Amino acid sequence: MAVLPLALSALTFFSFVAALSAPHFNGRWPLLDRLIASFVLSCSQIVVTELVLGWLGLLYRWPLVAANVAASGLLFYLAQSGAATLFGELTALRRSLGRLLREFPTIGLMASWLTLLVIYLAGVDWVLPTTDWDSLRYHLPIVVQMIQQHGIMEVPTDTVFINTYPKNFELMFLWWMLLSGSDQWVNATQIPFFLIALVIVYRLARLTDLSRQHSLFGALLLASAPVMLQQMMSTMIDLMFSTMAILAAWGFYRFVRGGEAYDLLLSGLAAGMAAGGKGNGVVWPVILGILVIIAALMRRRVNGRGHWLSAALLFGLPAFLLSFHWYAKNWWVYGNPIEPYQLTVLGQEVFKGDLNTYKYLVQEKLENLSPRVIENLPDERPPRDAIEAVWYAWHEPLFLFSAFGKLGGLGSPWFILLLPALPVAALLAWFTGRRTLWWLYAVLLPPFLLFLTHQWITRYGLFVLALGIVAFVALLDELPRLARPLRIVALVLFMVSSAHGSLNKEATPGKLRMYLALPPGERLSRAEGPYNVNHGTRELMRWWRGQDTEGSLLRYHAEDWIFTYPLWNPQFSNRVEYIPKVTDYEHWRLAAAPSDWLLLSNGSPEVAWTEMMGTYRKAYDDGSYVVYRNAR
């Protein structure tokens, strides 16, 4: 059923491309900008339709299809004239790209290599299930809970993130899983985001008036970041997040380069997608909002056009509408918009939470730095602060990368070529008069520095590659005598880093062979338990996969059970519910009684109470976990 989400995604995307190709826009928007704009508009349409259906409790496959076919079909009908010109433009783009690749074989080589990589990654996504920790812990359970509830609502859970995480990007996974009826290939959801990120980086460089050749060369360097490639093999959301972040920067950059109101609208949508997709994404609307007001005031002073308030509203409203509800709901339900994190300002606790952001995201990272990293430090002492830790981690003494990307993972081109290009290109811009580049720094540098000093995890900061690449491309353009050797070094580092970065510990020949031998519907996380769970959990997952769970209800209260996702069957046709802690038999009897299956911790009071009930038969016991089946 992969055809349905693919076809509907194409319809949604191309209806916007056609609409933006209508005469009203066409003259002012290059085709690539229209593709970028259509991407964020179609993502927003998907999120909004799912949100509305979710709130109404109508989150079923066919209402979702109907809503999107109606919206996109109508748009396509109204934009027929745009569609007619679009095919001609796409053909012209293909030809011009072909010419460019023939003219510059280096770019052709990189593009061919990248195409192979993407095909390989898509192939891995087809064969291997999701196994990473975050996905099985909350990203995918969030999605299946929505499918189970046919809506977006709070559910009893032992994983607070399932309820409190802002879910814009999980809604993208939901789009695939609800429409296709399976989680196969859901890992590939991030691939289109990567491809559009390439286009965005290219356009950012072109908007800085940099050459076509170098802009394309630079954009392809995006694939040299191992974490970027690893993300395409997982259902973590960080690649989507960074794409939306740079898309927001692109909209704003277009505005300051003489663009118009629509640009701010698109920037706002992208910032809203980012803020509504990840807690730390809130920095985007805040930083961009301030910059939008400053840019609008400066524009008014120079040419008397526009008003800062209208600019702020054009940017702020879509950003607000696509994100605020997640935080408002958390505030309403938990008394803390960023539950479970604690928020302190100047030492004063503003919102109470169980997790301290600094302690959780920085201190633990420092304490958990790899001994291998510490051994390599000059005097074998742990790093003094986050910056020093990141500096060492960027040396990446890693055998294999992962989507988690704790500290390293931006790749050797970043560390060797892009990082030093940042200050040099900023200074060079002053001498060469290309000062609009500073606006791009103003957007992308503050969040980067904020993450770097407060909660650096590589996958959070992938967006900085866009800035590094534009800075590097500016150097290639401005320093022509250095351009050739730099291109050669960049090419070599690109090839090595992308080849190394695409290796995944799960995608070994043995594992691929094992999964290929299974029918596609059986290539599930349940087939081979994730590598990072304890032995007992893996055994139970294997056993559970063999049970007939169609239409059944499993309830669980296993306090150290952390991965709920594998408890759903491949068709998501069973129900999985958490039973909150109860303190006595009577409550347990009421809570557990309607279940078909019960999953419990061995030796827990719940086991004793279940035995007392007499209606459940022990079906599985591995010493750690017990599963009971309703005997009736």
Added chain:
Amino acid sequence: MMMAPTSSTVTRAKRFLAAAYLGAACYLFVSYWVLWERPLLSPLFAAWETQFGATSELPLGEHWTRHYTQGIRQSKGVGLIDGNALVFLPFPARSGANKLEIELRSLFASPGYRTDVTILINDKRVRRAPVGYGWQTIEVDFAANRGFMPPNLKLQFNLEKVSTVPRYAKEEVLQFNPGQEGFLIWRSGAWEPGSAESLAAPIQVGRKGNIVTVGNERLSLENWPLTVALAPWDSPRLRHPYLAVELPTIACRTIRVK
């Protein structure tokens, strides 16, 4: 309004900035590729050392570990392994060598649990053996699994609970946070066997002693073996003491090729 720099200033500035950029990039290149050892190249190093008659004994506690292993971290002359370890063996071309000897011991000696190791060569399971607290030698015949490339040796450790209610040899009262459940978990965090970062396993051995994560607090325990027990605790859990250990830790002293 900013003054535009003159063309000679621009030229001088460009030269200066180009030199600065090149200097920085060269330094970072050397730092990245030369000063720091690249585990990516481990199999190549392994093959190279084989060709030129490298040692047949691989002391895991020394320099060798950095090159050829993942999942193994060093401490006090031994390699510590949490969960799985992957070792590239540098002896494919060594004529006559067909046996492998591994010295192992379990560092988790809590009664009620049994640790065993599964040994895989090139992803084929060749041996499974229990591992106790004392050093023991496990011999593996790898002759049938030799190939042209350095074979990979995987050591997978499993921890099995053999009694439901373990009793502890030594009582040691740990401080728990009020409100915490009365059981102890060695949390793994986001433990990833594939990356060096992930070697930041739940237990880190450093100069300050062994750090154990208990709930959200950290404790320092000075000596192996780590023996822990529940403190008396006012909780229903007291009736069902339960120790959840996610990752066993194993020490591996040497790998010899015979």
